[in-house]
């Protein structure tokens with residue numbers, strides 16, 4: 394078990410509203426833990442495992458679970474996982490440190506903990522992973538899964554492994570997982586969760602390393618990766634995928650199988666407000682026809698899959714900035730109100746064999762408005778961050794891998 398620092402709280406820390414809020418959070422967590430401390434470790438672990446397997450049972454149920462049922466099950470899983478994180482006794486420093494690495498944002502464990510509640514993201518990944526695992530284990534005795542940037546809860550795999558164990562579907566002889574995360578707090582928390590869930594038999598290794606430089610020693614059958622945010626910005630999904638795809642076995646698969654990033658010119662009010670006024674929750678199933686018809690789709694800015702990644706050529710610019718070229722788009726002509734529209738970038742993800750997640754199903758596929766992209770309009774003040782073009786112009790998109798990843802449009 395890693396040693397981790399303890400951090401003594403000073404009165405100066407309390408004066409900082411940001412720190413104060415986090416402390417309130419952890420104080421509440423501690424109080425909740427005290428209440429729950431009446432439970433024995435075995436009882437807490439049982440409740441944790443049960444919450445994980447119940448959420449998966451709903452996902453795999455032959456009758457479609459309602460949104461309310463799924464929300465309740467995922468909330469229970471989250472609460473139990475946070476209890477486990479509390480048991481790991483991370484220092485405030487480990488819990489809250491967030492920084493920018495050479496290839497993107499490294500989120501703190503306290504901010505990462507919410508991803509286990511992202512119902513339709515987890516559903517789309519878990520169903521895809523399950524199909525891929527079953528497919529591979531139908532002709533192989535065992536497989537190795539690599540899960541980089543897994544975060545403190547590794548939520549795309551740990552619930553599924555709990556379910557496999559509980560239902561006696563697969564065991565640790567058949568599935569071995571390499572968990573990789575660069576954040577020491579995520580690693581400490583992950584070790585605690587795996588131990589609490591008693592899933593040690595499935596662990597090949599837990600590695601604290603940057604996934605863009607880590608080199609696995611064994612060949613990988615499945616690469617499971619989700620390190621992206623909306624608009625395909627900020628986190629290092631592409632840099633990680635591009636590096637690790639080389640370690641896939643010849644017949645190995647990457648999950649997601651493909652990510653398609655698309656652009657559209659929209660009226661922000663219709664797209665982001667009016668359309669969702671009466672919706673119970675944001676989901677592609679609740680897109681409104683009227684809003685869809687109002688959009689001007691620009692097409693695909695970039696597609697990421699195994700073969701695209703293997704062929705992708707990097708360009709090195711000054712100051713070590715690395716970019717790859719994405720697609721070229723011709724801005725449509727004849728759209729009268731183009732100057733009133735904004736660019737929004739969204740993702741559609743196929744995890745495996747028809748499973749996946751569409752626009753609005755999750756934070757990671759939610760369209761992101763880009764207020765620096767002007768068509769047939771001029772910004773009030775010209776700034777080097779603004780991109781100004783006219784209908785009919787051809788635009789080449791590049792993707793910046795370094796610093797804060799994201800698209801850079803350039804007029805051809």
Ligand SMILES: C[S@@+](CC[C@H](N)C(=O)[O-])C[C@H]1O[C@@H](n2cnc3c(N)ncnc32)[C@H](O)[C@@H]1O
Pocket residue numbers: 494496497498499500501502505508509541542543544545547548549573574575576579602603604605618619620628629633
């Ligand atoms: C949003 S969280 C977890 C996402 C997780 N895959 C999930 O499905 O919920 C992001 C985690 O990715 C890790 N991470 C981001 N970039 C990384 C990199 N280049 N190498 C290793 N870990 C990385 C961070 O340390 C953080 O723990």
